[in-house]
Amino acid sequence: MQAQTLNKPETTFLAPGLPAKRKASVFWVGTVLGIVLLACVIFSACIGALSISLAELWQIIAFKTGLTNVAKFEEQKALVFWIIRLPRVCLAVLVGAGLGIAGASLQGLFRNPIADSTLIGVTSGASLFAVIVIMLNVKYLGVISEIGGAYTLSLAAFVGAALTTLLVYQLSKLTGEGGMTTMLLCGIAINAFVGAMTGLMTYMASDEQLRTITFWNLGSLGGANWTSVLAVAPFVFCSVIFMPYLSKALNLLVLGESQAAALGVNMTVLKRQVIVLATMGVGSSVAVAGTIGFVGLVVPHIIRTAFGPDHKMLLVGSAIGGAIVLTLADTISRTIVAPSELPIGILTAMLGTPFFLYILWDQKRRKI
Amino acid sequence: MIQVSNVHFGVKGRKLLSNVSFAAKPGEFWSIIGANGAGKSTLMKLLSREHSPTSGSITFHGKDLKKYKLKELAQRRAVLAQQNSITLAFTVLEIVLMGRYPFYDTQPTRRDLEIVDLCLKKVGISEFKNRLFPTLSGGEQQRVQVARTLAQIWEVKEGLILLDEPTTGMDLLHQYETFQLAKEMTEKGFAVVAVVHDLNLALQYADQVLMMKGGETFASGSAETVLTEENIKTAFGLTVRIIQPDHTHFPIIVPDTAPVQASV
Numbered sequence: 001m002q003a004q005t006l007n008k009p010e011t012t013f014l015a016p017g018l019p020a021k022r023k024a025s026v027f028w029v030g031t032v033l034g035i036v037l038l039a040c041v042i043f044s045a046c047i048g049a050l051s052i053s054l055a056e057l058w059q060i061i062a063f064k065t066g067l068t069n070v071a072k073f074e075e076q077k078a079l080v081f082w083i084i085r086l087p088r089v090c091l092a093v094l095v096g097a098g099l100g101i102a103g104a105s106l107q108g109l110f111r112n113p114i115a116d117s118t119l120i121g122v123t124s125g126a127s128l129f130a131v132i133v134i135m136l137n138v139k140y141l142g143v144i145s146e147i148g149g150a151y152t153l154s155l156a157a158f159v160g161a162a163l164t165t166l167l168v169y170q171l172s173k174l175t176g177e178g179g180m181t182t183m184l185l186c187g188i189a190i191n192a193f194v195g196a197m198t199g200l201m202t203y204m205a206s207d208e209q210l211r212t213i214t215f216w217n218l219g220s221l222g223g224a225n226w227t228s229v230l231a232v233a234p235f236v237f238c239s240v241i242f243m244p245y246l247s248k249a250l251n252l253l254v255l256g257e258s259q260a261a262a263l264g265v266n267m268t269v270l271k272r273q274v275i276v277l278a279t280m281g282v283g284s285s286v287a288v289a290g291t292i293g294f295v296g297l298v299v300p301h302i303i304r305t306a307f308g309p310d311h312k313m314l315l316v317g318s319a320i321g322g323a324i325v326l327t328l329a330d331t332i333s334r335t336i337v338a339p340s341e342l343p344i345g346i347l348t349a350m351l352g353t354p355f356f357l358y359i360l361w362d363q364k365r366r367k368i
Numbered sequence: 369m370i371q372v373s374n375v376h377f378g379v380k381g382r383k384l385l386s387n388v389s390f391a392a393k394p395g396e397f398w399s400i401i402g403a404n405g406a407g408k409s410t411l412m413k414l415l416s417r418e419h420s421p422t423s424g425s426i427t428f429h430g431k432d433l434k435k436y437k438l439k440e441l442a443q444r445r446a447v448l449a450q451q452n453s454i455t456l457a458f459t460v461l462e463i464v465l466m467g468r469y470p471f472y473d474t475q476p477t478r479r480d481l482e483i484v485d486l487c488l489k490k491v492g493i494s495e496f497k498n499r500l501f502p503t504l505s506g507g508e509q510q511r512v513q514v515a516r517t518l519a520q521i522w523e524v525k526e527g528l529i530l531l532d533e534p535t536t537g538m539d540l541l542h543q544y545e546t547f548q549l550a551k552e553m554t555e556k557g558f559a560v561v562a563v564v565h566d567l568n569l570a571l572q573y574a575d576q577v578l579m580m581k582g583g584e585t586f587a588s589g590s591a592e593t594v595l596t597e598e599n600i601k602t603a604f605g606l607t608v609r610i611i612q613p614d615h616t617h618f619p620i621i622v623p624d625t626a627p628v629q630a631s632v
Contacts, residue, residue, distance in 0.1 A: 111456075112455065248469055251458075252466055252469060255454065255463075255466065255516075258416070258449055262416055262418075262442065262445075263466065264443070266438050304456070304457070308458070308459070308462075
């Protein structure tokens with residue numbers, strides 16, 4: 001991909017100063033990706049153990065919205081669509097968007113394209129806090145969820161993710177700017193610690209709790225319902241709406257922290273904003289769907305290779321791209337071994353790990 | 369323009385700078401020289417407000433540097449730091465355009481793009497404006513950074529340019545071109561403060577020289593009065609001779625060392 005862009009002859013008739021390539025504006029890329037996402041959503045909503053045809057889907061929606069008064073579909077299909085299929089697809093879109101944009105922005109903050117929330121331990125931190133809340137909940141019989149309602153888990157996971165990100169960021173800064181080694185080692189340490197905690201709980205857990213723990217480890221959208229969709233939506237929306245405003249500052253950060261400061265970026269404020277917004281997405285998606293790795297790594301990488309590293313494009317593209325990838329992955333995970341289903345985390349890790357290794361190899365190769 | 373008075377700076381009880389004072393006026397080219405670890409880069413970091421002095425003060429246009437907002441500073445002075453590694457595949461044009469970021473909100477204006485174009489031409493890199501930054505050689509990357517710094521300050525009146533070893537990795541021609549450019553900027557009313565390693569370049573281009581040794585000012589003043597054989601001997605520990613060749617307009621500094629004897 002790199003070599004392609006290099007060999008392209010310069011187009012001289014363009015206005016001076018305008019990039020000859022990468023002309024694709026954020027608006028158009030957003031629109032095209034948005035249409036693809038819509039197609040994926042419809043595809044995913046139609047496919048499953050009980051398949052719904054496009055015509056039936058149209059009828060179901062038209063009847064609900066009052067466009068027609070005649071119900072020309074099976075009642076059962078409508079129920080499946082409204083109660084099972086649609087919330088699940090919505091959740092996949094939200095979680096995917098949250099993970100995608102979080103991955104892209106964390107990579108900007110760490111100035112490194114391999115900073116993924118799973119690898120550096122952010123996801124683990126989030127799930128640790130969520131699990132702690134579940135344990136406390138058992139002990140104090142729902143006092144906590146009474147106060148926070150559906151948002152309790154999301155908030156706890158969010159706090160866990162934010163604290164972990166801060167820890168990893170500060171540690172990686174100690175070893176100099178963009179310290180990749182420290183960052184990854186931190187991730188290993190945190191993942192090991194959370195692994196130990198999970199092990200401890202597995203050891204002590206009852207059958208019921210064991211199921212929940214497995215759910216955290218593997219990641220699944222199986223628990224989707226409208227409540228979980230509503231629990232995630234505000235967090236992801238915040239992240240997706242406000243993050244693109246930071247794209248200029250994130251671009252400057254590419255030059256290094258001190259250079260960015262010299263160009264007017266307040267690092268302390270930027271750091272806080274990115275960590276809060278990114279971990280909102282990661283935390284809330286961990287709360288409802290467990291550990292889904294590599295989406296935040298693979299999607300930004302594809303967007304970057306296709307449209308360049310400018311963060312405005314990258315953030316918008318990664319949000320929509322993440323939603324597309326996760327919607328498709330979830331469709332596969334619930335159809336490939338139907339009527340049972342494969343936890344989506346297994347799927348993303350299986351596809352993501354080789355991809356991660358490829359990026360590492362590519363990074364080293366390009367330095368030569 | 370920028371006035372440094374009795375500045376001290378230390379980290380964890382270790383003194384890095386003590387009692388440094390100088391004042392750069394509009395139109396002056398200040399060159400900071402000294403041996404490794406003399407405190408040159410530390411001084412640059414204080415001037416760019418990356419660090420704040422432990423005691424003493426730095427004023428910029430008569431106002432304490434600490435009282436400026438970062439954005440305000442970004443619109444009046446540009447900094448070229450020593451280390452500039454970029455891993456993401458931005459194009460040269462995109463990097464130089466970053467110099468204009470403090471001046472526009474979401475979309476660069478036509479003027480911003482014109483300035484970028486002009487700065488690319490000034491530094492002689494417009495032919496590879498669409499190449500990816502990480503694929504350039506060290507010297508070429510440094511020239512891109514120079515163009516970026518220039519773009520940031522281009523339209524500013526009485527702006528300040530801080531350069532920390534601006535010619536690192538550049539070939540002979542581009543070293544001279546960069547200094548020529550800096551000199552040109554001072555003629556437009558800018559003040560330039562640069563850390564320079566090549567004493568000949570300092571002697572040829574700098575109006576004023578600040579020679580540092582062990583975190584303190586060793587000598588300060590016009591280039592000819594500071595760059596003397598004795599001063600260089602004490603500050604760098606190397607015996608040099610300053611000679612005036614017949615066909616050049618300026619003296620040159622050459623090391624006065626005995627030829628290496630082949631040891632038997």
